[in-house]
Amino acid sequence: AAARPYARKNAPLLICDEPTSALDPRAEQAAYDRIRELATDRTVILITHRLGSTQHADRIIVLDHGRILEEGTHNSLLHADGEYAAMWTTQARAYTTAPVP
Template sequence: MSGGEWQRLAAARAFYRINARFMICDEPTSALDPRAEEAMYDRNRRLGAGRTVILITHRLGSTRNADRIPVLDAGRVLEGGTHESLLAQDGSEYAAMWEKQAKTYSDQPA
């Protein structure tokens, strides 16, 4: 199986453990194409309802719907908040990283 297929299998097992009160997802979409990534996050939102979902990611687009986002550096929490509140903070590390990732999409030729 490919890396993406293994990720889908692991996610399916986590999603369907009905009695689980929380899920930990460590880079759950790193080997998926954009369509599969979107589908994964749609399922995550739907099936994670009523549970605590810990999402570890470097893809900041996937954090937009999070209730709380802690920004870590070398094991320390630098800042935290919602997507909107972190973008609104002057000098926010999250906002700087968001801008860098967004720039890679906006600078590409159409």
């Protein structure tokens, strides 16, 4: 339900503002699968703080106080070693250092 678009079926633009913020990991995956389906032949703007969801984006724009700080693909931004790379590393570290029962 969180990722359900509130637009016409054939709208050329889909804006998703934190579409999975209240979902568990399985529901989040299902929501992003649905967003990818809906992305066919339209522009999708995904606003998120969960950087794992940005990996497949054609273009990522990093904003800081309303100004564009960086833009590019996931890989190009990681290689640029700027703010996106720092945020990605911080989030990834939370998953890789967590003890597994």
